[in-house]
Amino acid sequence: MRVYIIVAAVFWCGYVDSRKVRGISSSYKRFYRERKSFLCIDGSRMIPFEQVNDDYCDCEDGSDEPGTSACPRGRFYCTNLGFRPHYIPSSRVNDGICDCCDASDEYNSHARCQNTCWNLGQRERAYVEGQMRTLDEGLRLKQQLIEEGVLLWREKQAQLRELQQVAEDLQVKLEEHRRKKHEADRLKEQTLKALEAGDGGLIRHQNSSVASIFHLLDSNKDGSLTVDEIKAKVVLVHDEQRVLSEDEALALLDRGHRMDLSKFQSTLWDVLTRGDTVKIKDTQGAPGSLSSEDPHLKAADRAAEWEATNLKKVEEAYETVNMEISDLQKKLAIDYGTDWEFLFLNGQCYKLKVYEYTYTLCPFNQVTQKSTAGVEVSLGMWGMWTGKPKNHYSQMVYENGEPCWQGGSRSTTVTLTCGTETALRSVKEPSKCQYIMDFQTPVACQPVLKQQGIHSEL
Template sequence: MVQLKNKLPCILAAITLVLTAAEAASASVRGVAPEKYELYKASSDGTWTCLDGSKIISHNAINDDYCDCVDGSDEPGTSACPNGLFYCANVGHIPSTIKSYAVNDGVCDEACCDGSDENGGLITCPNRCKAVGEAYRRDQSSLQQSTLAGLAAKEKLIEEAENQVTLWEEQQIKLEDEIILKKSNMLRLQRELKVLEAARTTKKKTKCQSNVLEIDTLKHDITILLKELESLKSILGDMKRDHNHNFHDMAVKSAIAGYDDFMNRYEGIKESINDDVANINVQEPEEQEEEEEEEPTIEEETIDSKEEGKHSFAMTIVEKLESILPDVLKKSLLDKLVPIVKNDNKKAIPHSGISNEADVENARKLYEAADSEVDQLTAELQKIKDDLAIDYGTQREWLKLKDVCVEKDEGEYTYSLCFLGDAYQKSNKDSTRTFLGKFSNFDDGNYKTHTHSQGTRCWNGPERSVKATIECGVNNEIIEVSEPEKCEYHFRMLSPAVCQRIQESTEKTTNNKPIHEEL
């Protein structure tokens, strides 16, 4: 009895060891990923339920090379169930999963570098995971370095694009202001040309020139004046709001007092000016028959009357503003308008009543030059607006690559593609070029697929087209060209414009590893 009592601890230890080994064997089921071991534990009565819940079988029936469960979950480590999955641990590399029917088929599966898929004696597969893992990590390191370099290049593209957009926006504002001034000058020259053309012919009925052009010109001048006034008013308003009240600068206080006094009267004067501009009556005087010798006098009087009326109105506006503007505004604002009125007066047509061909021709050239300049400025403005309206990507990363061209020699042909531009195919035999299409749109939301369409139509076929799939790379280049369908070309390309930061390390992408299937 004493001997039995002394041996009892040893017996209990042996039983514990056997139970632990049984539990370990139960936990580590062949072909099952560690995170799924809990799903393969036996119930208290030694049974096990298929993972789809379709059947209850003995726990010992797992991996017995007989398919019991509809979903094949009872045979993860054999090929008995064709729809099951086998887990390869691949220690030293990345774990993967293959179809169960590839287990023990006599072929070393590439996805199982540890050779665990073949233990049936048909073939012995070496464990290659250490070498494969090292090669994979070298490739991933190289890829990461390339991606970082591509991201740096992309950041530069984005910065350059932002600078370009800022420049375009500044040019747009400048052109819009310049066009207003140039149009005003053009209208003045047009008016002078009309007067000269009318004065060139005598012995005919004298008809006073319409003052529509003068009124239009004057309204342009007033518009410019009011715009400058609003700008200065805003500057003084900001100064009043933001100045340091504790700093007793008498000049600033005087300017603010003048500004307050001006604002008290400004709205009334502004309304009066707007009424004056709106209520100008444009009338044509009645035609009058006069003898030839009297026409110069009539013409002269007519021009004098017109010029006097126009400048009288202009000076009326100036005088109204001068009466209410504080001294700080008079110099900067009125100096912008008074020269316009005075220069207009200096450039008035000489009151000779008769003009010669040289005068008319010179006036026409000046008008046409001014008109051409307005057209040119308008075209430049429209081009800037068009450029700003183009979709260059989420961060305008494609802006500085627009019309940047790359090409690849494929032996018989050399293919070229310009980003957001045209694509071509050139024969290396006779250098003839075939148009493959112009850029039409981005095919996806991440701007990685570019479509070029409306290329030269194939003989007895469709119009040529290109679908360019772009991957992250430091340089812009074409890697591969294929033609899966007649006259439909696929370009595989590289560009830093599509580079994105890696969200997770490759060691954490096990679940994204594709399932290997035997063909």
């Protein structure tokens, strides 16, 4: 008889103890040590200890019923040995649905729950281990990209210095060519003035030039100029479209119907050289009609044209180099990370097709959306880094894209995540004309993640 009493006592004590501690995490067990009374954890009320887990809610915070569904604000702790422990609302206890993988929430129901914590834990451990391997590989690749970024940064700085030196050299050449062009233009102007004034006999005493103009006017090459030939080749300076009259042509021929070379040199040549009344058709005007045949003016023209061409070439080269300098300075002014690890992204573009749209992310430049119809829309231009202080380089913002039909401009937030390759992973539009992107790259991997490790409960 005594044996039965002892067994019953042990059974009852075990039942009471399990009833009291059910649904309690190890950190809260100190509140549930068996005493004569129980103080609600919020301190609002003292109740007899036997009222703990009696399926009646006595405490406002529900702390007296951790293992039952009596209290609306209560929580039940799933130990889930082998997997992640967690809390569920106490209303789910013994409701016939298995919420805890260790089946501890359905201790007094008709549900036949299997303990799946070990299998879940295995899967999660495999996932975490895979993440850790990805992180290790990502950190290894990141170190390579950091080293490449430092070298690339130095190359860009050296390139900038070289371009600046080239610009300085071109500046010196530019001043020299401007000076030479000015001298060539001045020499041409002096030659023209000398021709106009007949200074030094540059035209009046250049028989070869006189002869060439005479032969130009002598269309039939018979050694004499006629009225018809004068009307065909000579025009008024101030009315080039009008053909000379018979009388005007005779006047230029000194009232004769024919004029030989010697008479041309002593009469009509002077009129053409003066250039104030008539000139040879299709020329730039007197004395150009004659001076264009002059070797001195031709040489001055060639020199002026040569210097103008050279000056233009140097000006274009100088402008091109300065544009390259400006572009390179803008690129180098961007924040590429503490070790320039993001520098390799500059000049790269990454695409992702989502339904009928193709999205393109060009880091530090822009984000675009292109439809199957070929219509391309800007979703924002590079703005800034907007990550939290602990991980400043975890988020980018691209703003001032094309206007949205509701007003305002499109913008895109790009979140950088750790991965072993650099690729655009997802694009969403949670609100109208506001886009979010997931961009995976090794340079987003952070060593601090390794400190988190695998959850201690696993």
